[in-house]
Structures are given as structure tokens and as C-alpha cells.
Amino acid sequence: MRLKLVPDETNIDFFKAATVTFGASCVAMVASIVIWAVMGLNFGIDFQGGTTIRTQSVEAVDVGEYRDAIAPLNLGDVAISEVFDPSFGNDENVAMIRIQAQDGEESVTQQTIAAVEGALQEVDPSITFPSVESVGPKVSGELIQTAFLAVAASLGAILVYIWLRFEWQFSVGAVAALFHDVILTIGLFSLLQIRFDLATIAAILTIIGYSINDTVVIFDRLRENLIKYKQRPLRDVMNLSVNETLSRTVMTSGTTLIALIALLVLGGDVIRGFVFAITWGVVVGTYSSVFVAKNIVLFLGVKRDWTKPDKNDGNQFAKIDA
Amino acid sequence: MLNIPLWNRIVIWGLVALGLILALPNLFYGRVEQANDARAAIVQAGATPEREAEAAGWPDWLPHGLVNLGLDLRGGAHLLAEVQVADVYASRMDALWPELRDALRGARDEVGTFRRVDEGGDVLRIRLSDPSGMARALEIARGFAEPVSSLTSAGSNDIDVAGSGAELTIQLSEAEREAVDDRTIRQSLEIIRRRVDEVGTREPTIQRQGADRILIQVPGIGSAEELKSLIGTTAQLTFNAVVSRTTDGNANPGTGNMILPMMDDPNQFMILERTPVVTGEELTDSQPEFDQNGRPAVTFRFNPSGARAFGDYTADNIGSPFAIVLDEEVISAPVIQSYIGGGSGIITGNFTVEESTELAVLLRAGALPAELTFLEERTIGPELGQDSIEAGRIACIVAFVAVMVLMGASYGLFGLFANIALLINVGLIFGLLSLIGATLTLPGIAGIVLTIGMAVDANVLVFERIREELKTARGPSRAIELGYERALSAIIDANITTFIIATILFTLGSGPVRGFAVTLGIGILTSVFTAIFVTRAMIATWYGRRRPKTIEV
Numbered sequence A: 001m002r003l004k005l006v007p008d009e010t011n012i013d014f015f016k017a018a019t020v021t022f023g024a025s026c027v028a029m030v031a032s033i034v035i036w037a038v039m040g041l042n043f044g045i046d047f048q049g050g051t052t053i054r055t056q057s058v059e060a061v062d063v064g065e066y067r068d069a070i071a072p073l074n075l076g077d078v079a080i081s082e083v084f085d086p087s088f089g090n091d092e093n094v095a096m097i098r099i100q101a102q103d104g105e106e107s108v109t110q111q112t113i114a115a116v117e118g119a120l121q122e123v124d125p126s127i128t129f130p131s132v133e134s135v136g137p138k139v140s141g142e143l144i145q146t147a148f149l150a151v152a153a154s155l156g157a158i159l160v161y162i163w164l165r166f167e168w169q170f171s172v173g174a175v176a177a178l179f180h181d182v183i184l185t186i187g188l189f190s191l192l193q194i195r196f197d198l199a200t201i202a203a204i205l206t207i208i209g210y211s212i213n214d215t216v217v218i219f220d221r222l223r224e225n226l227i228k229y230k231q232r233p234l235r236d237v238m239n240l241s242v243n244e245t246l247s248r249t250v251m252t253s254g255t256t257l258i259a260l261i262a263l264l265v266l267g268g269d270v271i272r273g274f275v276f277a278i279t280w281g282v283v284v285g286t287y288s289s290v291f292v293a294k295n296i297v298l299f300l301g302v303k304r305d306w307t308k309p310d311k312n313d314g315n316q317f318a319k320i321d322a
Numbered sequence B: 001m002l003n004i005p006l007w008n009r010i011v012i013w014g015l016v017a018l019g020l021i022l023a024l025p026n027l028f029y030g031r032v033e034q035a036n037d038a039r040a041a042i043v044q045a046g047a048t049p050e051r052e053a054e055a056a057g058w059p060d061w062l063p064h065g066l067v068n069l070g071l072d073l074r075g076g077a078h079l080l081a082e083v084q085v086a087d088v089y090a091s092r093m094d095a096l097w098p099e100l101r102d103a104l105r106g107a108r109d110e111v112g113t114f115r116r117v118d119e120g121g122d123v124l125r126i127r128l129s130d131p132s133g134m135a136r137a138l139e140i141a142r143g144f145a146e147p148v149s150s151l152t153s154a155g156s157n158d159i160d161v162a163g164s165g166a167e168l169t170i171q172l173s174e175a176e177r178e179a180v181d182d183r184t185i186r187q188s189l190e191i192i193r194r195r196v197d198e199v200g201t202r203e204p205t206i207q208r209q210g211a212d213r214i215l216i217q218v219p220g221i222g223s224a225e226e227l228k229s230l231i232g233t234t235a236q237l238t239f240n241a242v243v244s245r246t247t248d249g250n251a252n253p254g255t256g257n258m259i260l261p262m263m264d265d266p267n268q269f270m271i272l273e274r275t276p277v278v279t280g281e282e283l284t285d286s287q288p289e290f291d292q293n294g295r296p297a298v299t300f301r302f303n304p305s306g307a308r309a310f311g312d313y314t315a316d317n318i319g320s321p322f323a324i325v326l327d328e329e330v331i332s333a334p335v336i337q338s339y340i341g342g343g344s345g346i347i348t349g350n351f352t353v354e355e356s357t358e359l360a361v362l363l364r365a366g367a368l369p370a371e372l373t374f375l376e377e378r379t380i381g382p383e384l385g386q387d388s389i390e391a392g393r394i395a396c397i398v399a400f401v402a403v404m405v406l407m408g409a410s411y412g413l414f415g416l417f418a419n420i421a422l423l424i425n426v427g428l429i430f431g432l433l434s435l436i437g438a439t440l441t442l443p444g445i446a447g448i449v450l451t452i453g454m455a456v457d458a459n460v461l462v463f464e465r466i467r468e469e470l471k472t473a474r475g476p477s478r479a480i481e482l483g484y485e486r487a488l489s490a491i492i493d494a495n496i497t498t499f500i501i502a503t504i505l506f507t508l509g510s511g512p513v514r515g516f517a518v519t520l521g522i523g524i525l526t527s528v529f530t531a532i533f534v535t536r537a538m539i540a541t542w543y544g545r546r547r548p549k550t551i552e553v
Helices: A018-039 A063-073 A110-123 A137-165 A168-192 A198-228 A234-266 A272-300 B006-045 B049-055 B086-106 B131-142 B174-199 B224-231 B304-316 B353-365 B382-435 B442-471 B476-508 B511-546
Strands: A050-057 A078-083 A093-100 A128-135 B076-083 B114-116 B123-128 B159-164 B167-172 B205-209 B213-219 B238-246 B257-261 B269-273 B283-290 B296-302 B322-326 B329-332 B344-348 B372-380
Touching: A018 A168, A018 A272, A050 A110, A063 A078, A063 A093, A063 A110, A093 A110, A110 A128, A110 B224, A128 A137, A128 B382, A137 A168, A137 A198, A137 B372, A137 B476, A168 A198, A168 A272, A198 A234, A198 A272, A198 B442, A198 B476, A198 B511, A234 A272, A234 B382, A234 B442, A272 B442, B006 B049, B006 B382, B006 B511, B076 B174, B076 B224, B086 B114, B086 B123, B086 B131, B086 B167, B086 B174, B123 B131, B131 B159, B131 B167, B167 B174, B174 B205, B174 B213, B174 B224, B213 B224, B224 B372, B238 B304, B257 B329, B269 B322, B283 B353, B296 B304, B296 B353, B329 B344, B372 B382, B382 B442, B382 B511, B442 B476, B442 B511, B476 B511
Parallel strands: none
Antiparallel strands: A050 A093, A050 A128, A078 A093, A128 B372, B076 B213, B076 B372, B114 B123, B123 B167, B159 B167, B205 B213, B238 B269, B238 B322, B257 B269, B283 B296, B296 B344, B322 B329
16 A cells, blocks of 8 residues: 555646735745845844854853853843753753954954853853854955855856756746745745854755756646647646646655754754755745746746747748648 | 666666775774774874774775765864965065165165155155155166066066155065965965974865965864964064163154064063064974973074074174064063074073974974964864764654655655665765765755755656556556656756756855755765666666566556
């Protein structure tokens, strides 16, 4: 007896609720942009400059106490948060301290870090500092540029590749779907104020990679079916293609999500933000392949005849037909 | 038909076996690493019984390449340094000044009197008392210009000389600056490498990044601070003539001089001539030792030209002090007792044994040509890395088991084939990573877990296609064949797009992100290989033996 996530024969009309699904996507995108504009992103030190110190202690973390200890140093904005993870024992109490880039300092000063560490050690003698990371404002500015460039280059490369392999309508549809995924991910990060750093950019690129993978599989089937059923309306051929590949879509998303959830729960807190972004991306990426990409292709229309054009077509000779 | 030629099968299984053998050492990471270290030590420092024993821990004839662990997994320090190349422009101007001064003095009748008006910047400014001497002064200054020694800027001179009114300005030309930048970075790289190697940590990464930056990653070192002190931010050793002593740090040292604190007592200052007598670049050797009183000290030895300059200076200045300056601090200012002709001497100060050892290392490795400023620094403790490896390993195993159960339940026997291919796939990833000496980072582990999830995709595509083809009932053999044939274009297109992303990540990313891109990219290659060739070979073999009338996928 086989486990069947999707029945053998499905005949779902994916355009039935097109206004709802496509509308929801549009609303979610607008909402994401608004949230992004209003709340901003919780940039990590990679993009903002500054220092993060990870502390570990056998005693419970008292954020207020830490704050009071650091306050006299006048370091400006200091964010302290406790970190929880199922893998921590009772004697592992972890916190992250983030200190903003200090005015007028191009590079990082060790004195600042030493002062913070000293102040914390006075409060809690058992405290250790498993990791200390500092990024100067000069580098962080460049990292933002590089990150932006990476996302833009990926979208551009995919636009060109899909255009070469399919048609320009497919290419626009695919990239619109990717854009949708990226915006929604940024929106979620902004809404939940999850730290947004270089790893998040890597996650976004991975989402792009996964989502395009999914979209291409559906497009590939669509291309095949367009040749096979020349007379059927585009809408029906699209539904048929999605239905035919549905079982694969669900299966692959399923295995990927299972792997990612294992990593999310068990992979430790250091990469949790990164894995969370990818997990979210697999969900929206799958959704956008089915509900966004092909709607745009349908809207744009597509060349139906994939056979080679007749060489004698369009010359000065008239055609005669029976 | 499903017949795969024998040579084809041999190639497929041969590649799989090769990949798995290459991956094998990673299962015994600790032992292989110990053996590799011991072998390296034997080559370098000769064999000892312990080293022989450790080296024997892993047989010689087996591959012993390991996946490098990134800083975030092994713990260590990461620094991104910017080389202040402009420092070198200033020191070039300083070096030019005495010669130019003498040449201008030689033509005093035509040039008149003159003095230097800048304060050691990268532009040398000379004010003439009489503007009418400018023409001759320009001519003399231009006589010092030399062609730039680089291929791209042939024909241009190393200095730009200009005069306006009574002021003569000299600076390095654009072409020379470029050449100097390049030389300075190379020299800095080399010196940093030598200093890091002195401590003998394993596999440090020291790379040039962009025009004037150097990336330094040293696994296993305690902190970024330790690494910085090892590299020696400004460890420029010079020997300078002493003008006077003072307790006022804000005193005006006078033109051509500088004021520096004493290392032992920050309230004591010395006024020194800016142009050094000898610099650390002319040192050939330095060793930690003890002086007559048994206190830690550091000996040094100059090369012939340094020894000559030092000898001449000591001969002329017996009875007066001279200063040994390191890191803009006066280490000591002994009084010259006699002519020191041999070019070697001893530095005493209030050193501990560790300090004298470290100073000797710094001196021996040579001075950095320019100061470094640090734009980025990261320290990761070894325990944190160990925790991450542990968490990553558990997540991998759980992800693995879950995916295999799902595949087995969904596709039965074919799912089992896919699962074996998945195991081979992960083995191949590690084999390839070891082969190219790639670095595994924490996001890299995430990449492997993600690959475990996505690697089955190609197989899923094929199996789903076979299911569809079975419905048209042309017999199982034909259905399998068509399934592979028709799924191919989707597999190729889908994976090429993902591979494009991995390439972009690799090109634009750095450090951990790059590690992720590498595992993702390799994962795509191996998963396509296992899906198209390995599972197919398994299915063909199975089908060839059993010849089932019907198959269920």
C-alpha cells in the first residue's frame, strides 16, 4: 500500500478562485511593503555596523542587570536578548548583546568590547563569551550593496535563462513569482523583527533557487502540453499541467520541508533565522509557482504553435487552400 | 530498452566508489586529522616514536583529504584588515627628503635658501626664499624621477614635481601609487603569513580582497585580539636618534621631530628625529634571550647595509642615547657605549619571557610596510562550533530518516532505490568537498540538509513520470525508459536555474555564505548524477534480473 499525498487523478481548477488567490498575493505584497516601510528591518551588524557579543553563563540571564552594567559605558543603542534553545542544559544560559557602531569610528575598537566584557563579568563572574563579532560601518555599507546586487543578479540571470529556454511570457511570470517570494520574506522578517543579515540574503537567494525550480517543472510540463493539445484553451492546458505535476510538487515540498523542520528544531539557535527564512520561502515559493507564475503567463498570453515556422510563410506568393 | 552498456555501468559505479572512498576519511575525522598532522610534523621536524604512532593511525594508501571546517564550526578568529597604503607614500617622501636636500644645497647659488614646510604627509612641500630659483629647483627635483617599474604604466615617472610661486611640491605619480599599493599589499600579505605561520596553527586563510584589503582567518586561535597582537598592527621597528627627554606629552617636538611615550612609563616622553637611522626591514634575525642580569631580552642582527648605517651612526654618536621604537613606543633608549660594528645587538627592557619571545617573533617576521586598520573582526569559541556541529549532525540524521521514510512509503521499492541514491549522494558531497579542499561552514551544513530534501526531487520527477507512463500501458520497461527520457528536460532546467543561483552566491558571498553556496552547488551536481545515472542503473539491474510483468511505482 502506497502513501499517496495526492490522489492519482486530480482535476482541480486552479483558476477557480484566481481572484482570491492572486488578490491575496497582491494584498500580501502590498502589506509587506507597507510593513517594511513602517517598521523597517532589524538589520544585523553585517548591514549596520556594530558589535554582537554572545554570552553564556551558568546563572540565569537577567537582561535588566546586564543593561544596568553596560549603561554607564555610554555606548548608545544596546540591545540585549536572551536566547532559548531546546538543546541548552540548565547551566547554559545564553544571551546576545548588540552594540551599535560607535560614532566616528571607521574600524572596530577592542577597548569597547573589553569594557563591555569587564562590566558583565563584574555582574556575573561565571560569564563567558563564546563569540564576539564586530563589523565597521565602512564594510557594512558595502555588504548592503553586494547583497542587493546578488539578489538583482539572480533575478536577472533567471529572467534571461527562462527567456532562452521558454518564451518571454514565462520569463516574466517566473520572475514575478520570485519577486513575490522575496517581498513576502522581507515583509515577514520586518513584521516579526527577525534579525536581517548576510545569512538572510543567502536564504533569500536559496528561496529564489527553490521557487524557480518548482516553477520550471510546471512550465516544462506546460510547454509539453501546449504542443500536445494545440486546440484546448490555454487556461485548461495550464490546469492540466499543474494537476499532472501536483503530486511531484507536493512530494518535493514535503521532503524539503521535513528536512528543514528537522534543522529548524534541532539545528541550534545560531542558524535558526537562516533556516526559518528558507522554510518560509519553500512554502511561499510552492504557492507562488502554482498560483502566481502561471496567472501572469495566462494574462500575457502565449504563442501556441511550438512547431517550426514554415519557411515559405509570408513571401510574395499567395497561398492556396482546399 | 533498459540495457545500459557494461562500460557505462562500470563508469557509474566506479565514480560512486571513488566518491565514497574520498569521503571515507571524514567518518574518522579526529584520527585522520591527527595522522595528517603527524605526517606533516615528520616531514618538517623529523620523526619521533609518538609521531610515527599517530601517523600510523590512518593507513597511508587510503585517501586522507578532509573537509576543512570553517571558523564557525572549529572556532577561531576572523579579521578583515585594510592596509593604509598612504602610509607608504609618506615614508617615500621622507626618504627622498635628505637626498633632495643635499642636492638643492649643492646648487645653493642658483636655488637660494629653502626649507621643508610639510609635516610628513604624502606631499613634500619645499618653500624657496626666492621664487626666481624655482626653475633650477624643479630641474634638480625632476632629476630624482625614475621610470615606474610596472608593465601597465610604462613611460611614466614615479614622482610628480610641480612648482607654483615659491613653493615646490613633490608627490608620487598616479602610476607609481598604483605600483606602490600593489607592492605594499603583497608585502603585507607575506609578512602576515609568516607571522601567523610562526605560531603554527592549522590551515590559516590569508587572502587579498579587493584593492587594499586582507582577509585573515585563523582557526583555533583564542580571540581576534590575540590574532591582532600576533600580526602586530603597527609593528614598525625603527632606531631613531634622540633629541631630548620630557615629561610633557604635548610639548612641541620641532620640525622633523616627533614625540613618543616610553613603554615602561607612559608619563615619560622622548623627542626623536622622525627619519630613522635604521628600520626593522633591515633586520635579518632576532632571538629571545637573557641579558647579563638574567632578565629576558631580545637580540637582533642587521643585514650588511643596516649594519653599516648602524655602525656609522654609533661611531659618530658615542655617549649619546638612541631610541629603539616599536609600535610608536620607545622600548628603550640605551646610551651608545662604543662603536657597534658587527650589526648585532641586544634590546633589554622590562620584558616578561612571553613578551620577549613575541617581540622576537615580530622582529624576525619583518615589519609591516604600512599600518593596518580592522574593518571587521569575529571571534568564535571552539565550544560554540562543537555545539553547532553536534546540532547539525543530529538535524542531518533526523532529516535523513524522515525523508527516507516518506520516500519508502510513497514509492515502495523505487523509493528504496532513491534512498540508497540519497545515501550515496551525501557521501559524494563529502567526497567532492574533501577532494577540492572546500570549507564546510554552519550554513554549509544547512545546505546539505536542504540538499537532502531537494535531492529526491529529480527522482520524484522521474518516478511520477513513470507512473504517468504506466497508465498508457505500454509495458513497464517502456514506461521506465520514457519516464527517464521525458523527465530529463524538467530536471535539467530546474537544476540549472538553481545552479545559477549557487554560482551567484559563491561569487558575491564571503565566508559562511560561500560555504553554503559550495555545498548547494555540489549537492545539485551529485543529486542530478545520482538521479539520472545511479538510480537508473539500480532500476535497470533489478528489472533485468526480475523481468516483472507489472511494476508498481
